[in-house]
Each structure stands twice: as structure tokens, then as C-alpha cells.
Amino acid sequence: MxxxxxxxxxxxxxxxxxxxxxxxxxxxxxxxxxxxxxxxxxxxxxxxxxxxxxxxxxxxxxxxxxxxxxxxxxxxxxxxxxxxxxxxxxxxxxxxxxxxxxxxxxxxxxxxxxxxxxxxxxxxxxxxxxxxxxxxxxxxxxxxxxxxxxxxxxxxxxxxxxxxxxxxxxxxxxxxxxxxxxxxxxxxxxxxxxxxxxxxxxxxxxxxxxxxxxxxxxxxxxxxxxxxxxxxxxxxxxxxxxxxxxxxxxxxxxxxxxxxxxxxxxxxxxxxxxxxxxxxxxxxxxxxxxxxxxxxxxxxxxxxxxxxxxxxxxxxxxxxxxxxxxxxxxxxxxxxxxxxxxxxxxxxxxxxxxxxxxxxxxxxxxxxxxxxxxxxxxxxxxxxxxxxxxxxxxxLPLPAGEEPLDPSRHWPDPHAAHATDHAHGPVAVQVEYRVAPERQAAFRQAIAPLGAIRRRDGATAWAVFTDADDPARVVEWFTLSDWAEHMRQHGRVTVADRAVQESVNALHESADPPRVTHLFGLAVRHRS
Structure with missing residues (x-):
């Protein structure tokens, strides 16, 4: 002892x-x-x-x-x-x-x-x-x-x-x-x-x-x-x-x-x-x-x-x-x-x-x-x-604390088509899945914990949408303050988080992986 x-x-x-x-x-x-x-x-x-x-x-x-x-x-x-x-x-x-x-x-x-x-x-x-x-x-x-x-x-x-x-x-x-x-x-x-x-x-x-x-x-x-x-x-x-x-x-x-x-x-x-x-x-x-x-x-x-x-x-x-x-x-x-x-x-x-x-x-x-x-x-x-x-x-029992929290590094490095200042923002990330309408209830249940993970690691907003013209197209969308924060977000994903991501991807029905798109906000002036 x-x-x-x-x-x-x-x-x-x-x-x-x-x-x-x-x-x-x-x-x-x-x-x-x-x-x-x-x-x-x-x-x-x-x-x-x-x-x-x-x-x-x-x-x-x-x-x-x-x-x-x-x-x-x-x-x-x-x-x-x-x-x-x-x-x-x-x-x-x-x-x-x-x-x-x-x-x-x-x-x-x-x-x-x-x-x-x-x-x-x-x-x-x-x-x-x-x-x-x-x-x-x-x-x-x-x-x-x-x-x-x-x-x-x-x-x-x-x-x-x-x-x-x-x-x-x-x-x-x-x-x-x-x-x-x-x-x-x-x-x-x-x-x-x-x-x-x-x-x-x-x-x-x-x-x-x-x-x-x-x-x-x-x-x-x-x-x-x-x-x-x-x-x-x-x-x-x-x-x-x-x-x-x-x-x-x-x-x-x-x-x-x-x-x-x-x-x-x-x-x-x-x-x-x-x-x-x-x-x-x-x-x-x-x-x-x-x-x-x-x-x-x-x-x-x-x-x-x-x-x-x-x-x-x-x-x-x-x-x-x-x-x-x-x-x-x-x-x-x-x-x-x-x-x-x-x-x-x-x-x-x-x-x-x-x-x-x-x-x-x-x-x-x-x-x-x-x-x-x-x-x-x-x-x-x-x-x-x-x-x-x-x-x-x-x-309200204490958490067991046995989840592996080492960085999983399973996300591919984020790339922008044009050279981008780290302070460039805001940034929106769009992830497109293919999920049959009859499986979307299970998908919603699987992706809910992912929303908390995205917010915890840097996202300022998060939501999931379905396409009105293509019901099998499901879009996960989250925003971050700038490009630097999204780069840091990649390093914050843990081994335990990877299991959540895999449970979501298991419901994706395309042979290709979910498509990820990065969008940069544009300053728009409104004229009176």
C-alpha cells in the first residue's frame, strides 16, 4: 500500500x-x-x-x-x-x-x-x-x-x-x-x-x-x-x-x-x-x-x-x-x-x-x-x-475517467485552396453525409455527442440539416472564430472522440468518405 x-x-x-x-x-x-x-x-x-x-x-x-x-x-x-x-x-x-x-x-x-x-x-x-x-x-x-x-x-x-x-x-x-x-x-x-x-x-x-x-x-x-x-x-x-x-x-x-x-x-x-x-x-x-x-x-x-x-x-x-x-x-x-x-x-x-x-x-x-x-x-x-x-x-456519480484522451490525429490536415492568414475568419466547416431517411433517427442519436465534442474543441455553433430536394443528403455544419482555431481543433480530437466519429460514419452510405468543405466568412457592407 x-x-x-x-x-x-x-x-x-x-x-x-x-x-x-x-x-x-x-x-x-x-x-x-x-x-x-x-x-x-x-x-x-x-x-x-x-x-x-x-x-x-x-x-x-x-x-x-x-x-x-x-x-x-x-x-x-x-x-x-x-x-x-x-x-x-x-x-x-x-x-x-x-x-x-x-x-x-x-x-x-x-x-x-x-x-x-x-x-x-x-x-x-x-x-x-x-x-x-x-x-x-x-x-x-x-x-x-x-x-x-x-x-x-x-x-x-x-x-x-x-x-x-x-x-x-x-x-x-x-x-x-x-x-x-x-x-x-x-x-x-x-x-x-x-x-x-x-x-x-x-x-x-x-x-x-x-x-x-x-x-x-x-x-x-x-x-x-x-x-x-x-x-x-x-x-x-x-x-x-x-x-x-x-x-x-x-x-x-x-x-x-x-x-x-x-x-x-x-x-x-x-x-x-x-x-x-x-x-x-x-x-x-x-x-x-x-x-x-x-x-x-x-x-x-x-x-x-x-x-x-x-x-x-x-x-x-x-x-x-x-x-x-x-x-x-x-x-x-x-x-x-x-x-x-x-x-x-x-x-x-x-x-x-x-x-x-x-x-x-x-x-x-x-x-x-x-x-x-x-x-x-x-x-x-x-x-x-x-x-x-x-x-x-x-x-450524480463521478466520471470513471478511463477514456483515452491522447490526440487521435485521425483527421486529415485542413487545407485551403488559397494561402490563408491564421487570423482569417470566421470559418465554417461543412461535412456532407448520405443517410437514408429511415436511418436518420439513428443518425441523429449517433451525431448528438459529436456536437458537444465540436463545441468543446473550438466550434462556436453547430447544427445538422437535411436537404429538402435530396432527403438522403445530411449536412453537418459548424463554425469557428478563425482558421487558426480550426487548425488547433484538429489537434484536440482524442482517441475517445474517434469512436464517436466512427459510429457516425458507419451510418454514411456512400463508398466515398463524407465530403468536408471549408468556408471563409466575407465582410459584407449594407447600404441604407
Whole structure:
């Protein structure tokens, strides 16, 4: 079990970058403990403390899609170096403002927001780089190991952060975080990344963002994962947002207790990550792991609400960590499994947008609920909602993620009779089939999934027509923004898509293949 979970560490690049990232995340958790605890002194209301959590995740909600597009169109290694340098600067500013006594609640939130922006820039680039570091057989284990690394950091960082706050003050946590980025930047400079080849002309940032959103709107497997994620994270945000107040006011503890509660979550997550292969085997797959994790998370929230002392609360934090890593890894792996490489950064960015948006709205909402009915009441309501949502989620199972998403390259290269600028557009593509009228009902059923594929991979419109004068002539028609996008569309067709195309072509009754015609739009001026 452990050997399977740790297999990606056999690959040197992954092992070095994973280790550096763990150390960097330890610094980040120390910084977060300092920020959360500092706010309980500067402005101890539930809403202000919850805003620290919200400020850290809001930039991911706003910036994830541009960051994902950048991860797909730029060198991911260079992008990560820039992000880590920016985060180091933020931590130095936090240390200086705190040490000189000029820190205010709103200045703290602004700097936490800036740190969240750096994290938002880095997250899609890092996650989408994982398949470049390990063989395909180890990708799922590498994703789980990434999540485990975050939680190893969570197990160590908060305890160290609480210790530093109690002994040296909040400023020390910010300085420790700044030093951790030096290690991460050094590891990225050491990594000699070989960028994968791209199909078609290079995308612009705006075009890449648009393509990523279009993919998410028409990829049903991804949509299913996103819906399950938003429900779980919105309800699961409750204990994250309220934990500082639970430690300080409900349980009457200090920064040490808060740090150990976070460390308990991290320790549970580490153990949960190591046990995930065994859990998947025993429970019978990802869907049951998701269900068990959601129920365990609800139980942990309810337990935290009624815990009589800090020791019992730490035990429930361990359970929360196990549950969190089980769900987080399952959803992350499901997202990776339904994304082809060309849109991986943007697809993960959409997932991160949903994750952070749910966490932000959830944090703010649970902070307000706690103001109305108290911390205990808010946690109990969140627990009840999480358990109910887990049962409802069974009606929308996660995709198996077993479809082959490598480029099939079965389309012939598109050719224009005249030399064409890549920006020339719009472009219409017409595909003519011969289908007997009595077989057209079966044809409509076969070609419907192809419409979603065309739109997902670049088409802005798609339709199928029959010829009024020749009922056996069926025309599939779709449009794209320009010729470059159609060239990229050819490289985006997957092996799984080829099976859909073959089922359509099987109903084509001519000895010749379906005829494909490319049309360019003409600018027409209307005179009044």
C-alpha cells in the first residue's frame, strides 16, 4: 500500500520538486497561522476572522482561469518562478508591517489577498505539470502525493507556527515563510523542463481563456465533477473559517491549541493519503471513497461543535483531515482524468475557481451564520447539510475517467485552396453525409455527442440539416472564430472522440468518405 502511494518519489524531478514544495507549504501554513491569530487580536469578530480565510482564497476564484491559460500557453516552470518570487515579497512585507507596528486589520487583509494572488498564479501551473514529471501509470498516485504533501505541511507548519507565535511572535512566522520560498525557487531553477509539443498555432491569452471556458461548458464529465465539488467545499468551509474562534473562544485555548488543531487536520490528511489505495480497494472505487469522506467530514464538524476540551477537538480534527484528503484527492484525480493535455491547466483552473469560490462564499456565509446562532450552531448546521448533500450526490456519480484522451490525429490536415492568414475568419466547416431517411433517427442519436465534442474543441455553433430536394443528403455544419482555431481543433480530437466519429460514419452510405468543405466568412457592407 505505502509502496504504491509513494511510487512517484522514485522519479527524481518529482521527488525534488515535491520536497521543495512541502517545505514551502510549511512556511505558508506558518504564515497563515500568524495571520489568523493576528486578526483575532486586531479585530476579533467572527466575520473579520473569517475574512482572513476568504482573502486567501478569493484571488484563486478571480485569477484561476487567467492563470490556467498562462500555464497552457507559457513555460510553466518560468511562471512558477515568478509566482514564488512574488510570494516571498509578500511575506517580507507582512513581517515589516507587523514588526514596525503599522499593521491594521484591513492592511492585513490586503497583504493576505496579495499572497492569495501569488498562490492563484502558481496552482494551475504546478498541478498541470505533474503529468510531465511521472509516467502515466503514476499520475493518480502523484496527485494523491501532492495532496499528501500539502497535508504533511499542514501537520508540521501550524504546530511550528503556533510555537513561533507563542515564543517569538507573529513576525517570526512571516520571516520563516519568506525563507522557505528560497528553497522552492532553487528547485525550480534546477529543473530542466522539456516543454511538450503543441498542435496548431500558438494561442493568445484571451483566446486560451475563451477556449478553456468553452471546454468547461461542453465537457459533461468535468461539469459533473465541478458540481460535486462546489457542494462539498461550500459546506466543508465551515470548520476552516471558524477554527481560530473555536480554539480561542469556545475552547478557551491559545495559539498553541490552534496550531495543534490545524496540525491534527494535517496529520489525519497524511494518514488518509497513505491509506487511500487501501481504502479505494476496500470500498470499491472513487465514488464510495467520496461518500465515506463526505460523511466523515460531517461527523468531524459535529464532533468539533460538541467537543468538551482541546484534546477531544484535536481528535476530531484528525478525522476532518482524513475526510478532507479523501474527498480532495478523489475530486482532483477525477478532474485530471477527464482533461486532455492541451486544456489541462485551464480545466484545473476552472476546478480551482469552483473550489476557491465555494470556500470564499462558504467562509463568509458560515462566519455570518456563526454571528447569528453561534459557532457551535453553525458547525452543526454545516454537518447536517454535508451529510444530506452526500446522499443527494449519489444521483450524480463521478466520471470513471478511463477514456483515452491522447490526440487521435485521425483527421486529415485542413487545407485551403488559397494561402490563408491564421487570423482569417470566421470559418465554417461543412461535412456532407448520405443517410437514408429511415436511418436518420439513428443518425441523429449517433451525431448528438459529436456536437458537444465540436463545441468543446473550438466550434462556436453547430447544427445538422437535411436537404429538402435530396432527403438522403445530411449536412453537418459548424463554425469557428478563425482558421487558426480550426487548425488547433484538429489537434484536440482524442482517441475517445474517434469512436464517436466512427459510429457516425458507419451510418454514411456512400463508398466515398463524407465530403468536408471549408468556408471563409466575407465582410459584407449594407447600404441604407
Amino acid at each position: 505505502a509502496d504504491s502511494a509513494l511510487a512517484p518519489l522514485r522519479h527524481r524531478v518529482f521527488a525534488v520538486l515535491w520536497t521543495a514544495t512541502v517545505l514551502g507549504n510549511i512556511g505558508t501554513w506558518m504564515r497563515d497561522v500568524g495571520s489568523g491569530w493576528l486578526m483575532t487580536s486586531l479585530a476579533p469578530s467572527p466575520v473579520m476572522v473569517a475574512l482572513v480565510q476568504a482573502a486567501g482564497t478569493l484571488p484563486v476564484f478571480v485569477l484561476a482561469l487567467p492563470a490556467g491559460a498562462l500555464a497552457d500557453v507559457l513555460d510553466r516552470r518560468k511562471l512558477l518562478i515568478v509566482a514564488q518570487c512574488s510570494l516571498g515579497v509578500v511575506s517580507v512585507l507582512l513581517a515589516l508591517c507587523t514588526a514596525t507596528g503599522i499593521m491594521t486589520p484591513w492592511l492585513l487583509l490586503v497583504l493576505v489577498l496579495a499572497g492569495g494572488a501569488g498562490a492563484a498564479l502558481a496552482a494551475p501551473a504546478w498541478q498541470s505539470s505533474v503529468p510531465e514529471m511521472v509516467p502515466r501509470a503514476d499520475v493518480r498516485a502523484a496527485i494523491a502525493l501532492n495532496s499528501m504533501g500539502v497535508n504533511v505541511s499542514r501537520a508540521i507548519g501550524p504546530a511550528l507556527g503556533g510555537l513561533l507565535v507563542a515564543t517569538l511572535g507573529v513576525t517570526a512566522t512571516y520571516l520563516a515563510d519568506a525563507l522557505s520560498y528560497v528553497l522552492v525557487i532553487a528547485s525550480l531553477l534546477w529543473w530542466k523542463r522539456v516543454a511538450p509539443e503543441t498542435d496548431g498555432p500558438r494561442e493568445t491569452l484571451h483566446g486560451a481563456m475563451r477556449a478553456g471556458l468553452r471546454y468547461a461548458l461542453h465537457a459533461r464529465g468535468l461539469q459533473r465533477v465541478l458540481l460535486r465539488a462546489v457542494v462539498f467545499f461550500a459546506l466543508g468551509a465551515a470548520h476552516w473559517a471558524l477554527l481560530p474562534l473555536l480554539a480561542r473562544h469556545t475552547l478557551g485555548g491559545g495559539p498553541g491549541l490552534y496550531g495543534f488543531m490545524l496540525a491534527g487536520i494535517g496529520a489525519g490528511a497524511v494518514g488518509g493519503a497513505l491509506a487511500l489505495p487501501w481504502l479505494r480497494e476496500r470500498l470499491g472505487g472513487a465514488e464510495r471513497v467520496m461518500l465515506a469522506g463526505a460523511f466523515a467530514n460531517a461527523a468531524a464538524q459535529a464532533g468539533l461543535a460538541v467537543a468538551p476540551n482541546g484534546g477531544i477537538a484535536v481528535v476530531f480534527c484528525v478525522l476532518a483531515g482524513i475526510a478532507w484528503i479523501a474527498v480532495l484527492t478523489t475530486l482532483n484525480a477525477a478532474t485530471q482524468a477527464v482533461l486532455p493535455n492541451w486544456v489541462r491547466g485551464r480545466g484545473l483552473a476552472v476546478y480551482l475557481t469552483v473550489f476557491s469560490g465555494a470556500m470564499v462564499l462558504g467562509s463568509l456565509s458560515w462566519g455570518q451564520v456563526a454571528t447569528w446562532i453561534g459557532i457551535v450552531g453553525a458547525l452543526l448546521v454545516a454537518a447536517a447539510g454535508g451529510a444530506a448533500a452526500a446522499l443527494v450526490g449519489l444521483a
